[in-house]
Amino acid sequence: MADNIPVLSQRAMAMPASPIRKLVPHADAAKERGIKVYHLNIGQPDIPTPDSFWNAVKNYDTDVLAYGHSQGLPSYRKKLAKYYQKVGYDVQPDNIVVTTAGSEAIIFCMMALCSPGEELVVPEPFYTNYNGFAVMSSVHLVPITCKAEDGFHLPPKEEIAKLITDKTRGIVYCSPNNPTGAVFTRDELQGLADLAREHNLFLMADEVYREFIYEGEHTSVFELEGIDQQAIILDSISKRYSACGARVGCIVTRNNELVEKLIRFGQARLCPPTLEQAGAEAALDEGDEYFEETMNEYKKRRDVVYDILMQIPDVVCLKPSGAFYIMAKLPVDNADAFAQWMLTDFSYENATTMIAPGSGFYATPNVGLDEARIAYVLNVDDLRKAMETLKLGIEAYNRR
Amino acid sequence: MADNIPVLSQRAMAMPASPIRKLVPHADAAKERGIKVYHLNIGQPDIPTPDSFWNAVKNYDTDVLAYGHSQGLPSYRKKLAKYYQKVGYDVQPDNIVVTTAGSEAIIFCMMALCSPGEELVVPEPFYTNYNGFAVMSSVHLVPITCKAEDGFHLPPKEEIAKLITDKTRGIVYCSPNNPTGAVFTRDELQGLADLAREHNLFLMADEVYREFIYEGEHTSVFELEGIDQQAIILDSISKRYSACGARVGCIVTRNNELVEKLIRFGQARLCPPTLEQAGAEAALDEGDEYFEETMNEYKKRRDVVYDILMQIPDVVCLKPSGAFYIMAKLPVDNADAFAQWMLTDFSYENATTMIAPGSGFYATPNVGLDEARIAYVLNVDDLRKAMETLKLGIEAYNRR
Numbered sequence: 001m002a003d004n005i006p007v008l009s010q011r012a013m014a015m016p017a018s019p020i021r022k023l024v025p026h027a028d029a030a031k032e033r034g035i036k037v038y039h040l041n042i043g044q045p046d047i048p049t050p051d052s053f054w055n056a057v058k059n060y061d062t063d064v065l066a067y068g069h070s071q072g073l074p075s076y077r078k079k080l081a082k083y084y085q086k087v088g089y090d091v092q093p094d095n096i097v098v099t100t101a102g103s104e105a106i107i108f109c110m111m112a113l114c115s116p117g118e119e120l121v122v123p124e125p126f127y128t129n130y131n132g133f134a135v136m137s138s139v140h141l142v143p144i145t146c147k148a149e150d151g152f153h154l155p156p157k158e159e160i161a162k163l164i165t166d167k168t169r170g171i172v173y174c175s176p177n178n179p180t181g182a183v184f185t186r187d188e189l190q191g192l193a194d195l196a197r198e199h200n201l202f203l204m205a206d207e208v209y210r211e212f213i214y215e216g217e218h219t220s221v222f223e224l225e226g227i228d229q230q231a232i233i234l235d236s237i238s239k240r241y242s243a244c245g246a247r248v249g250c251i252v253t254r255n256n257e258l259v260e261k262l263i264r265f266g267q268a269r270l271c272p273p274t275l276e277q278a279g280a281e282a283a284l285d286e287g288d289e290y291f292e293e294t295m296n297e298y299k300k301r302r303d304v305v306y307d308i309l310m311q312i313p314d315v316v317c318l319k320p321s322g323a324f325y326i327m328a329k330l331p332v333d334n335a336d337a338f339a340q341w342m343l344t345d346f347s348y349e350n351a352t353t354m355i356a357p358g359s360g361f362y363a364t365p366n367v368g369l370d371e372a373r374i375a376y377v378l379n380v381d382d383l384r385k386a387m388e389t390l391k392l393g394i395e396a397y398n399r400r
Numbered sequence: 401m402a403d404n405i406p407v408l409s410q411r412a413m414a415m416p417a418s419p420i421r422k423l424v425p426h427a428d429a430a431k432e433r434g435i436k437v438y439h440l441n442i443g444q445p446d447i448p449t450p451d452s453f454w455n456a457v458k459n460y461d462t463d464v465l466a467y468g469h470s471q472g473l474p475s476y477r478k479k480l481a482k483y484y485q486k487v488g489y490d491v492q493p494d495n496i497v498v499t500t501a502g503s504e505a506i507i508f509c510m511m512a513l514c515s516p517g518e519e520l521v522v523p524e525p526f527y528t529n530y531n532g533f534a535v536m537s538s539v540h541l542v543p544i545t546c547k548a549e550d551g552f553h554l555p556p557k558e559e560i561a562k563l564i565t566d567k568t569r570g571i572v573y574c575s576p577n578n579p580t581g582a583v584f585t586r587d588e589l590q591g592l593a594d595l596a597r598e599h600n601l602f603l604m605a606d607e608v609y610r611e612f613i614y615e616g617e618h619t620s621v622f623e624l625e626g627i628d629q630q631a632i633i634l635d636s637i638s639k640r641y642s643a644c645g646a647r648v649g650c651i652v653t654r655n656n657e658l659v660e661k662l663i664r665f666g667q668a669r670l671c672p673p674t675l676e677q678a679g680a681e682a683a684l685d686e687g688d689e690y691f692e693e694t695m696n697e698y699k700k701r702r703d704v705v706y707d708i709l710m711q712i713p714d715v716v717c718l719k720p721s722g723a724f725y726i727m728a729k730l731p732v733d734n735a736d737a738f739a740q741w742m743l744t745d746f747s748y749e750n751a752t753t754m755i756a757p758g759s760g761f762y763a764t765p766n767v768g769l770d771e772a773r774i775a776y777v778l779n780v781d782d783l784r785k786a787m788e789t790l791k792l793g794i795e796a797y798n799r800r
Contacts, residue, residue, distance in 0.1 A: 003629045006600045008661055009569065012512040015664035021470075048463040057675065058458045063448040065645040070421075100500050100647065103669035112412040116516040116538050132668025138516050138538060169409065200406045229403045245465040245674030247500065247647075261408055264415035268532025269503035273673045274645030275457065 014135045019128050019360020026343035027354050036351040037343070038386030040374045043178065043325070047242040047294055049283075056282030057275050068274045070266040072098020072250065076281040080250065083284050087210070089222040089233075095254050097262040100272045102208050102236030102249040106172075107133045108265045109232060109251060112258060113169045113202050114139040120204075121163050121171045123154060125327060125361030125368055127178045127206065142168070143363040148329040148371065151318030152180035157191040164195070170202035171195065172234075176209040176218065179361045179373040180327040181302070181320025186219040193224035193231075204232040208239055208249075209323040211291045214299040216321050222252070229255045239324075241283045242294075246276035298324050301376040301383050308387035309374075312394055326374045327358060331394060335359070335372045338397055346393045353390040414535045419528050419760020426743035427754050436751040437743070438786030440774045443578065443725070447642040447694055449683075456682030457675050468674045470666040472498020472650065476681040480650065483684050487610070489622035489633075495654050497662045500672045502608050502636030502649040506572075507533045508665045509632060509651060512658060513569045513602050514539040520604075521563050521571045523554060525727060525761030525768055527578045527606065542568070543763040548729040548771060551718030552580035557591040564595065570602035571595065572634075576609040576618065579761050579773040580727040581702070581720025586619040593624035593631075604632040608639050608649075609723040611691045614699040616721050622652070629655045639724075641683045642694075646676035698724050701776040701783050708787035709774075712794055726774045727758060731794060735759070735772045738797055746793045753790040 020041055027037050071077065077093040084091035099105040106129075114120060116138035122130060124143035134141045142163050146152040154160065160171075171192055175184040189205075196203040205221035221231040236249035251262055302319075305326055309315050316329035332338040336357040346352055358371025374390075376383055420441055427437050471477065477493040484491035499505040506529075514520060516538035522530060524543035534541045542563050546552040554560065560571075571592055575584040589605075596603040605621035621631040636649035651662055702719075705726055709715050716729035732738040736757040746752055758771025774790075776783055 004597055004600050004627070005629045005655065005657070006513075006569070006602050008658060009511065009513055009518065010515040012658075012661040012664075015661055015668070017664060018470075018667040021667060042467075044464075044467055046464060049465045053465070064444075064446060065449045065453070065643045067442075067444055067644040070418075100673075101669070107669075111409065111536055113406075113409055115410040118409065129668045129670070132664065136511055136665060136668065137536075169406070197404055200404050202406050227404070229405045243465045244467040245671065247671070247673045255405065257405070258408060258412075261412040261415055264412075264417060264532065265536060267418040267421060268415070268529045268536065269507075270501070270529070271645065271647070273500075273647045273676060275675060276673060 011135060011138065016131050016135070016360070020356045023339055023343060023354065026340055030343045030352060034350065035347045038351060038353045038378060038382060038389065040376070040378070040386055041354045041356040043239070043375045043377065044244060045239060045242045045324070045377050046379065047297070049243045050241055050286050050290060052282040052285050053241060053243060053279040057279045060275055060278050065274060068271040068277065070271055071263050072096065072272060073274070073277045073281070076277045079281050079284050084252065089220055091222070091252055095252055095259065097251045097259060097266060098272050098277060099249045099251060101238060101247040102206070102234055103129065103133070105234045105236070105249045105251045106130065106206070107137060108262055109204055109234065110134065110137040110139045111265065112261050117167065118169050119165060119167045121160065121168055123173050124363055125152070125179050125358060125371070127174055128360050130172070131363065141363050145364055145367060146180070148316045148327065151320065152177065152182040152327060154184060154188045154191070157195060160192070161195060164199050164201070168199065168201060170204055172204040172206065174206035176212050176322025178209065178323055179325050179356070181323045181325045183213060183216055183218065183322040189219050189221070190224055193227045196230050197226045202230050202232055203227055204234060206234045208234070208236040211240060212295065212298060212324060213322045214295065214302060218322070237280045237283065241280070241286070243279070243283070246279060247273055248276045248280045298376065300380055302326070304380055304383050305374055305376045305387055308384070308391055312391050324376050326376070327371055328374065329371050332370060332397060335370055339372060341397060342393050346396055348389045348392050351385065351389055353386045353393065355390065411535060411538065416531050416535070420756045423739055423743060423754065426740055430743045430752060434750065435747045438751060438753045438778060438782060438789065440776070440778070440786055441754040441756040443639070443775045443777065444644060445639060445642045445724070445777050446779065447697070449643045450641055450686050450690060452682040452685050453641060453643060453679040457679045460675055460678050465674060468671040468677065470671055471663050472496065472672060473674070473677045473681070476677045479681050479684050484652065489620055491622070491652055495652050495659065497651045497659060497666060498672050498677060499649045499651060501638060501647040502606065502634055503529065503533070505634040505636070505649045505651045506530065506606070507537060508662055509604055509634065510534065510537045510539045511665065512661050517567065518569050519565060519567045521560065521568055523573050524763055525552070525579050525758060527574055528760050530572070531763065540567070541763050545764055545767060546580070548716045548727065551720065552577065552582040552727060554584060554588045554591070557595060560592070561595060564599050564601070568599065568601060570604055572604040572606065574606035576612050576722025578609065578723055579725050579756070581723045581725045583613060583616055583618065583722040589619050589621070590624055593627045596630050597626050602630050602632055603627055604634060606634045608634070608636040611640060612695065612698060612724060613722045614695065614702060637680045637683065641680070641686070643679070643683070646679060647673055648676045648680045698776065700780055702726070704780055704783050705774055705776045705787055708784070708791055712791050724776050726776070727771055728774065729771050732770055732797055735770055739772060741797060742793050746796060748789045748792050751785065751789055753786045753793065755790065
């Protein structure tokens with residue numbers, strides 16, 4: 001008797017493959033051929049996780065690794081509120097819901113703001129997993145297209161207003177931005193806040209790269225005018241303390257009803273990981289010098305990447321001032337095909353460079369086809385080699 | 401200018417409060433009055449997490465706590481497959497998707513099987529958080545009502561068949577069962593498998609209490625006939641290794657297409673916690689004596705709870721043979737009111753007992769109103785005192 005195979009849900013069939021990870025089999029094959037692959041495709045920092053984190057985890061002293069509070073460990077929320085107060089926002093421990101990384105923060109908020117079929121407006125290119133979360137929660141993402149020529153800054157407020165319908169429940173943005181590195185200005189963000197106020201929407205800000213600023217300053221959604229009950233911070237320790245594997249993030253809002261409902265989502269899944277919250281709590285003791293050192297390193301890397309990019313004819317890219325990514329329009333017809341070719345057909349001094357094709361960061365079809373994201377997560381020497389290899393690769397690709 | 405407060409989603413408003421945790425403020429108030437509260441309301445075991453787990457976490461040696469593989473650490477999946485082979489199921493590492501605890505396993509499967517509005521059939525009373533996950537994923541749970549008089553075993557297959565509609569995508573059950581302690585027999589489960597086969601449905605089995613069996617034997621969904629591509633195991637280390645705060649679970653299926661889509665859900669949230677997977681991997685080295693010792697302890701506890709329950713006139717409850725819960729019909733008109741009264745109005749020798757009212761474990765309205773779940777997660781001495789206190793409480797409540 002043949003096996004029955006029930007069909008999967010429409011939702012499962014609609015789940016996108018990760019554009020960042022889909023080239024991995026080609027990278028593996030290149031490595032099997034003995035070629036070194038410079039990974040500029042993923043946002044995995046090489047900065048050590050602080051000792052304070054490790055010590056707290058290793059000295060965690062209990063017999064039973066028990067459930068923690070669904071809202072997050074009280075001692076962690078207390079100290080986290082102090083961190084936000086120190087960076088200048090009025091946040092109390094009860095305004096915080098600790099989540100299993102930024103991923104859960106985003107999906108909880110999507111679900112709390114939107115029922116199936118409702119809409120969130122989001123500047124594109126955007127963090128590619130927003131797509132996956134939207135499919136999982138049956139939310140429709142409505143993109144605001146930003147352009148390489150404008151340094152991926154926002155279009156005028158009037159353009160954005162045209163995207164708001166009676167199904168729109170919020171606007172979600174990321175600044176400093178993944179994948180572009182753009183840091184939205186206070187004026188740009190106040191424009192979004194004004195739209196949120198005029199249309200009674202939530203304004204969700206993914207601020208996980210808050211400290212990663214090389215020029216200018218970061219403006220938090222909590223500093224904007226007139227949206228006290230509408231502002232939501234999405235946050236994570238993954239990049240701040242180079243602890244991507246810890247899976248600790250949070251949602252911050254002064255809207256008590258939202259907190260109450262988020263706690264219900266939290267209760268359903270019981271709690272975020274306990275040990276890593278202890279580590280995250282300890283990492284909050286890191287002084288300004290920790291961030292200064294890290295930021296100086298990233299700034300140097302950004303300059304290396306940008307300088308070499310600018311030596312490639314016809315690259316379009318304004319110098320980004322935050323996060324650790326650069327999105328650039330490359331002089332190739334199709335960045336997906338080019339990125340794959342770099343892995344399958346090209347090497348220089350027995351090495352090649354892996355980048356993330358741009359199309360996966362857009363919701364609008366056929367946009368960003370000649371763009372790619374470069375994550376500067378290698379040390380300066382390796383990064384220089386990786387970028388020189390990319391430059392030679394582009395030349396070779398266009399000479400084929 | 402008054403604050404705008406945008407409304408939350410219908411989904412957020414529909415999220416149920418945890419019936420297990422909703423009495424917590426009354427328990428806190430009792431404690432403030434100096435009353436000791438025996439917590440039989442939550443499934444937090446007091447058994448120590450094994451040293452093997454702690455040692456692996458504390459000796460985890462790396463500078464950067466990096467993202468792990470979205471499907472779970474390969475070394476962990478390899479060893480986990482061996483664990484399943486040892487307990488007798490044909491499982492390969494590629495059949496496993498590691499999740500952030502059993503919670504994520506369930507929600508990923510709900511999403512992969514059902515689009516919004518589609519249905520899963522589930523025996524009730526059931527693990528209360530299934531309700532929350534169903535609201536989050538906009539899935540409709542269709543209950544099969546099981547009764548205290550039958551030891552919460554399944555009704556005849558023909559009764560269950562009547563619940564299947566053209567929107568039904570699967571059947572989900574838990575055995576050994578939370579909240580009832582019932583262990584479904586091979587015949588009962590083969591009945592579900594036959595239904596799954598006849599109606600081309602998935603059959604999802606929450607088997608997190610696999611080792612917690614005091615009489616009879618556990619039958620896995622992977623041992624049932626004719627549903628090779630339809631069988632799904634939902635699993636977790638929370639109870640098995642008393643590591644509830646670790647947040648490590650998994651989904652096991654021989655259906656490759658399902659694995660592929662589950663990995664996409666997994667890629668969206670990047671990875672489960674890394675450190676705890678290392679701990680979970682080490683815990684798999686625990687020998688049979690670890691489980692024997694733990695199970696002997698739980699069996700003693702079950703006997704204490706059951707014996708004292710049987711001394712209370714008009715309690716309805718068959719002796720359950722698994723997990724660490726007993727669900728019983730109590731001689732009170734409303735178990736919600738009674739459970740609250742135990743915290744607000746009753747104490748014996750300056751102590752009271754907290755139980756989980758039954759209604760929250762049912763999807764059918766107004767069923768289980770006189771039932772409660774008792775989790776035997778205290779040592780035998782405390783458990784005896786807690787149960788004697790409960791017995792005296794019931795007498796006093798009915799004399800009011």
